Amino acid sequence: MLKPLIFGLALALLALVAAGTAGAADGEVAEYTIADATGDWGFPSPYAHYSRGPGYVRMSFIFDTLVWKDDRGYLPALAEEWEYIDAENAYLFYLREGVTWHDGEPFDASDVVFTVDYIKGHPYQWVDSAIIESAEAVGDHAVKLRLADPYAPFMDLVASTLPILPRHVWEGVTDPAGYRDGDALIGTGPFSLADYNKAQGTYLYEAYDGYYMGIPKVGRIVFVKVSDQTAPAALRQGSVDAASVPPEAVFALEGAGLEIIEGSYDWNAKLMINHQKEPFSDPEFRRALAYAIDRDGLVEITLRGEGLAGSPGMVPPDSDWYNPGVEAYEYHPDLARDMICDLGRAGAKVEILVAERGTVGWPGSRAAEVIERQLEDAGLVVTLRSLDGATLDSKVMAWDFDLALSGHGSLGSDPDYLRRMTLEDTLNSARYADNDRLADLLEDQRRQTDEDRRADMISEAQELYAEDLPALTLYYPRWYWAHNGEVDLYFTRGGIATGVPIPLNKMAFV
Amino acid sequence: MHVSVWREVARSNAGKAGLLLIGAMVLLAIFAPLLTPYGPRENTTTPAFSRPSGDHWLGTNDARQDIWTQLLYGARTSLSVAFGVALLSGFISVLIGGTAAIFGGLYDRFWMRVVDATIAIPDVIVIILVAAYLRPNVFFMILLLSALSWPGGARVIRAQTLTLKERMHVSAARTFGAGPSHLLLRHIIPDLGPILVATMIQDARRAVFMEAGLSFLGISDPSVMSWGKMMQYARVFTYLEVWKWWLLPTGIALSITLIGLSFIGFALESALDPRLREREVGHDGGI
Numbered sequence: 001m002l003k004p005l006i007f008g009l010a011l012a013l014l015a016l017v018a019a020g021t022a023g024a025a026d027g028e029v030a031e032y033t034i035a036d037a038t039g040d041w042g043f044p045s046p047y048a049h050y051s052r053g054p055g056y057v058r059m060s061f062i063f064d065t066l067v068w069k070d071d072r073g074y075l076p077a078l079a080e081e082w083e084y085i086d087a088e089n090a091y092l093f094y095l096r097e098g099v100t101w102h103d104g105e106p107f108d109a110s111d112v113v114f115t116v117d118y119i120k121g122h123p124y125q126w127v128d129s130a131i132i133e134s135a136e137a138v139g140d141h142a143v144k145l146r147l148a149d150p151y152a153p154f155m156d157l158v159a160s161t162l163p164i165l166p167r168h169v170w171e172g173v174t175d176p177a178g179y180r181d182g183d184a185l186i187g188t189g190p191f192s193l194a195d196y197n198k199a200q201g202t203y204l205y206e207a208y209d210g211y212y213m214g215i216p217k218v219g220r221i222v223f224v225k226v227s228d229q230t231a232p233a234a235l236r237q238g239s240v241d242a243a244s245v246p247p248e249a250v251f252a253l254e255g256a257g258l259e260i261i262e263g264s265y266d267w268n269a270k271l272m273i274n275h276q277k278e279p280f281s282d283p284e285f286r287r288a289l290a291y292a293i294d295r296d297g298l299v300e301i302t303l304r305g306e307g308l309a310g311s312p313g314m315v316p317p318d319s320d321w322y323n324p325g326v327e328a329y330e331y332h333p334d335l336a337r338d339m340i341c342d343l344g345r346a347g348a349k350v351e352i353l354v355a356e357r358g359t360v361g362w363p364g365s366r367a368a369e370v371i372e373r374q375l376e377d378a379g380l381v382v383t384l385r386s387l388d389g390a391t392l393d394s395k396v397m398a399w400d401f402d403l404a405l406s407g408h409g410s411l412g413s414d415p416d417y418l419r420r421m422t423l424e425d426t427l428n429s430a431r432y433a434d435n436d437r438l439a440d441l442l443e444d445q446r447r448q449t450d451e452d453r454r455a456d457m458i459s460e461a462q463e464l465y466a467e468d469l470p471a472l473t474l475y476y477p478r479w480y481w482a483h484n485g486e487v488d489l490y491f492t493r494g495g496i497a498t499g500v501p502i503p504l505n506k507m508a509f510v
Numbered sequence: 511m512h513v514s515v516w517r518e519v520a521r522s523n524a525g526k527a528g529l530l531l532i533g534a535m536v537l538l539a540i541f542a543p544l545l546t547p548y549g550p551r552e553n554t555t556t557p558a559f560s561r562p563s564g565d566h567w568l569g570t571n572d573a574r575q576d577i578w579t580q581l582l583y584g585a586r587t588s589l590s591v592a593f594g595v596a597l598l599s600g601f602i603s604v605l606i607g608g609t610a611a612i613f614g615g616l617y618d619r620f621w622m623r624v625v626d627a628t629i630a631i632p633d634v635i636v637i638i639l640v641a642a643y644l645r646p647n648v649f650f651m652i653l654l655l656s657a658l659s660w661p662g663g664a665r666v667i668r669a670q671t672l673t674l675k676e677r678m679h680v681s682a683a684r685t686f687g688a689g690p691s692h693l694l695l696r697h698i699i700p701d702l703g704p705i706l707v708a709t710m711i712q713d714a715r716r717a718v719f720m721e722a723g724l725s726f727l728g729i730s731d732p733s734v735m736s737w738g739k740m741m742q743y744a745r746v747f748t749y750l751e752v753w754k755w756w757l758l759p760t761g762i763a764l765s766i767t768l769i770g771l772s773f774i775g776f777a778l779e780s781a782l783d784p785r786l787r788e789r790e791v792g793h794d795g796g797i
Contacts, residue, residue: 232749248559249749301573304558351645356728356742365732366573366743369551372733384732385645388638 029486031220034504035234035243039201039225044193045184046163047176051125053409053500060496061205061221061506062102063163063187066093066112067155070507071490074155078107078164078188079143084449090146091154097141099212101166102186109137114167116145122176126498127162150447152454153414161497164188190216190510201225211510218487218509228360235482242483242504246360247306250480258482263491265308265316265476266412266501269363271371272396272404272471275432279345280402286469288343289403290329292336292378293371299475302366310473313462314411314418321415323459326466336378346379353385353404355392361477363405371405393427411476413499415458416446422465432470518781519774528773531766539589542582550583550735551575559752568755571740572747577756581763583735587648588718588767594652595659595717596710602660603709607667608698611675612690622668625661633658633720638729647731651724655717663709670705674698708778715771722764737764 041055042048046063049055068077079093099107116135119127133148147154169183170176185193190213191205203223207216226234231243236256245253250260271293279285295309311317313326340346352375354368365386372382387395395401408428410417419442421429433439438461445457481503483489489503496505519525538545548554553574560570568577606625610618637654644650674680680697688696699706724730725738732739737760744757 229746229748246746246749248747301553304572354732365728365739368732369573370553373551383645386728386730386732387641388728 029218031222032218032242032487032509033222033224033240035226035231035240036201036223037226037228037231037244039223040198043180043184043196043198044203045176045179046124046165047122047179048184053496053502056126056497056500057502057504058203058223059163060189061191061509062185062189062193063165064189065160065162065164065497066095067159068507069156069160069492069494069496070505071493073493074160075507077160078112079159082159085144088144088146089150090144091159092138093143093145093159095141095143096212099188100210101168101188102192102208102210103166103169103183104210105166105168107164107166107188108140109143110140111164111167112143113137114171115162115165118165118170118176119162124162127158131158150449152446152449153416156414156494157416157498188212190506191221194220213510216510221509232482235484238484241486242481242489244360245480245482247304247478247480250482253482259485261481261483261489261491261503263479263481263501263503264412265318265478266495266499267359267361267407267409267479268310268314268316268411268476269361269367269405269407269474270310270428270471271363271474272401272406272430273469274399274401274403275430275434275470276399277402279343279348282343283468284339285343285345286472287329288336288339288378289375290469290472291332291339292380293374293472293474294331294333295474296331297374298367298370301370302363303361303475303477307361307475307477310475311462312466312469312472314421314465314471314473315415315458315462316411316476319411319415321455321458323462325459326462329466333374333377340379347381349381349383350375351383351385351402353387353392353395353401355387355389355405357389359407360479361475362407363474367474368405397427405474409501410495410499412493412495412501414494417499418442418458418461418465419446422470430470432468434470435464435468438464438468519777522777522780524773524780525777528770528775528777531770532774535585535763535767535770536589538582539585542579542586545582546576546579548576548579550580551733552579559747559750561751562755568759569752571743571752571756577740577759580735580740581737581759584737584740584760585763585767587734587736588721588764591648591651591655591721592714592718592767592771594648595655596714598652598656599660599663599713600706600710602656603663603667604699604702604706606660607664608671608694608702609690610664611668611671612694612698618668621664625664628658628661631658634723634727637720637724638727641724641729645731646724646729648734651721651730652717655720656713659713659716663706663713666705666709667702670702671698674701677701704778704782708775708782711771711775711778715768715775718764718767718771 041058042050044058044062046059049059064077066077066079068075078096078099080096081094083092085092095109101107113135116132119129123129131147131151133146136144138144166186169186173179190208190211192208194206195204205221207219209215226240226243228246232245232249232253234240235243235253235258254260273280273286275281290312299305299307299309308317311326312329313323315322352368352371354365356364368384372384375382392404396404422432423439423442425431441457441461445454448454448457481489487508489508490505491503492505495501554570554576556566556570556574558570558572558574560566562569566576571577606621610621640654680693683693683697722738725736726742730736730739740760741757744753744760
C-alpha cells in the first residue's frame with residue numbers, strides 16, 4: 001500500500017515541479033511542498049477555515065493582521081507602530097502606507113474599522129469581539145481601538161490574531177462562512193490561493209508580487225496530504241520539503257541530511273476528571289489520583305522519553321509563566337493507597353474513557369493501560385473503555401464519565417488559556433468554578449496590564465489549580481518537524497496567533 | 511446415508527492442513543503462559559523497538575512489551591471469540607432455522623423476514639454504534655457477533671431441515687405420533703450435524719476476522735490483548751524496521767488462523783456437496 005502511494009505522490013509532484021521551475025529566480029525557492037496528515041482544513045477565508053490551528057495557518061498566508069509574531073516576538077505587519085494609551089484604555093495603531101490588496105485596491109484605516117465592526121455583527125471564531133468597544137480611524141493611516149475593559153492579552157489574542165478584511169469586498173457579505181467567491185480570498189498577505197482541492201486536501205499558493213515587504217522568496221507553496229507514517233520516506237525522497245515527523249524517525253532523517261526543528265511543550269495530554277461526581281468531587285481523592293499516577297513513567301513508556309512530565313499547574317516548565325513552586329505530586333503509590341483508604345474509597349470502581357487520534361503524543365490506549373495498572377496498584381478497580389474521539393468528547397461534555405484521556409494545545413500562548421481551560425464551558429476546559437479564589441484570580445488576571453503583577457496572579461492561580469486538580473496534566477509531548485533547509489522554518493514564539501504550535505510562519509517564506 | 515464429517519475432513523489434504531494449523535494455534539493459545547516468561551502487558555526493561563533476540567523472540571514494541579508474548583495471548587482472544595461465536599450463533603441458527611422449518615406457517619415467515627432484515631444490516635456500523643453505548647469486552651463481542659451472524663446459518667439450517675423433514679424415517683416417526691420437539695431433537699438435529707459444523711466453522715472464521723477488524727478500529731476492550739490491536743499499534747511505526755517482527759508476524763498469525771478455518775470449511779463443504787466430492791466409492795450420495 002505504501003509504495004504505490006509514494007510513487008503516485010512522487011509522480012504528481014514531479015509534474016508540479018516541472019511546471020513550477022520555469023519562472024524561478026536565482027537563489028530563491030520556486031516551489032515548496034509541505035506534507036500534512038489531515039489534508040483538508042477548509043476554504044482558507046477567515047470565516048470558512050476549520051476552527052483549528054492548521055486551518056488558521058492556511059488562512060494567514062493570504063490575510064494579514066495588524067501585528068505578527070516570529071521566533072523572537074512581535075513584528076510590525078499592517079501596523080508599523082503602536083502604542084497603548086492608558087488614560088483612554090485604547091491602542092493606537094499607525095498603519096503602513098502603500099499597502100495594496102491582492103486586487104490592487106489600496107489598504108487604509110477604513111478597512112481596519114470595517115473589520116472590527118464586521119466581527120461585532122458576524123462573530124469571528126478566533127477573536128472575542130466584546131473586548132473591543134469601538135474602532136475609530138484617525139486619518140487615513142491610523143486607527144484607535146478602544147477596549148471595553150483593560151485586557152492584558154490584547155496584543156496576542158487580538159492584534160496578532162484578527163485578520164483584516166478588505167472593506168470593498170466584504171461590505172455586502174451577509175453570510176461570511178458561506179462566502180466562497182474568488183473575491184473572498186483577497187487579502188494583503190504574501191500569498192494568494194491558486195488552487196484548493198477539498199477532496200484531495202491540497203492547497204496551492206502563489207506569491208503576491210505587490211506584497212509590502214517585497215516579493216516573497218518562495219514562488220509557490222504546496223500543501224499535500226501525506227500520512228505521518230509516509231512523511232519520513234517522502235522527505236527522504238525529496239517529494240516533500242517539510243513535514244511533521246514522529247520522534248523515532250528523527251535520528252534517521254538527520255542522518256539523511258534533513259534539518260530537524262524541535263517545538264516547545266505547547267500541547268498537554270490531560271486526564272479529565274469528572275469533579276461533579278462522587279468520589280471525584282472530593283479534591284483529596286483527586287490528589288490521591290495524582291500521587292497514584294507516575295507521570296514520568298508515562299513519558300518513558302508511551303512517549304519513549306520524548307516529552308516532559310506534566311506540571312499539576314498545567315503551565316509547561318519551559319514557559320515564562322511557569323511557577324516551579326506548585327505542588328509536584330511526585331509518584332507515591334503507597335501514599336495514594338493510604339489516602340484512598342482513609343477516604344473509604346478502596347475498591348471504588350473507576351472507568352477511564354480513551355480514544356485513539358493521529359496526533360503525536362495523544363494519550364491513547366497505551367497511556368490508558370499504564371494508568372489503569374497504576375490506579376489498580378492504588379486500590380481502585382479500573383475498567384478501560386475505548387471509544388471513537390467524537391463520542392468521547394460528547395461524553396465528557398455531558399459529564400457522563402469518571403476519567404477520560406484528552407489533550408489540548410495553546411500552552412505557548414498568552415497565559416489566559418489557564419482561565420479558558422479552567423472556567424469556560426468548552427470541551428477541553430475543566431469547567432471548574434468551585435474555588436472562588438481561583439475563579440477570581442483567573443478573571444482578574446486578564447484585566448491586569450502590569451506584567452509583574454499579572455505574573456504573580458498567574459503563579460498563584462497555578463498553585464490553586466494544582467491544589468484542587470480539576471484536571472491533571474499528564475505530560476507535554478515533544479514535537480518535531482523535518483525540512484530540507486531551503487526555507488528556514490521556525491516555531492513562532494508563543495505560537496502563531498492565539499498559540500498555534502506549527503512552524504509554518506508566513507514570515508519564513510517572505 | 512450419514513456422512514461421517516470428521517472422517518471426510520481428515521481424509522482430504524485441505525482438511526488435514528486446516529486441522530493442523532488450527533490445532534497448532536489452539537496449543538499455542540492454551541500453553542501461552544508456559545511459552546513465555548513475560549506478561550502480555552508487562553513493560554520489560556529491554557529498550558523499545560529491540561530486534562528479535564534470545565530473550566525476545568520477536569523483539570519488543572513501542573511500550574517495551576514482548577511481541578511474541580502478545581502474539582500468544584492475542585491467539586487466546588481470537589480463538590475464544592471464534593469458539594464462542596460459533597457455538598452461540600450455531601445454537602441460535604438451529605433453534606430458529608430448525609423450528610421455522612418444522613412449524614412452518616406464520617412462525618416460519620416471521621423468522622425468515624427477521625433473517626432477511628438482519629442480513630441486510632451492515633455489521634460494522636451496528637457494532638460501532640452499540641459499542642458507543644456499551645462496554646465492548648470479549649463476552650460482549652461474542653454476543654454481538656453472534657447476534658449478527660446467526661441469520662445466514664439459520665437460513666441454511668431451515669432449508670436442510672425442510673428436506674430432512676420429508677425423509678422416510680422422519681415421516682415414519684411422525685406417523686407413530688412423534689411431536690415436533692421429539693422430531694427436532696431425535697431425528698433432525700443429529701442429521702444436521704455436518705451442515706451445522708460447516709456453518710459454525712464459517713461463523714468462527716468470520717468472527718476471527720471481525721474481532722481483529724474491530725480491535726484494529728479501536729472498538730474492543732483496551733485491556734485485552736488482540737491481534738487487531740497489535741496491528742493498529744504496529745501500523746503507526748511502519749517507517750521503522752520494527753514492522754518486520756511486529757506487523758508481519760501478527761498478520762501471519764491472523765492469516766494462518768483464517769486459512770486453517772477456511773481449509774476445514776472447504777473440506778467440510780466438499781464432504782457435504784456431492785458435486786465437490788472427489789471421485790470416490792463407498793458413499794451413497796448422502797444428501
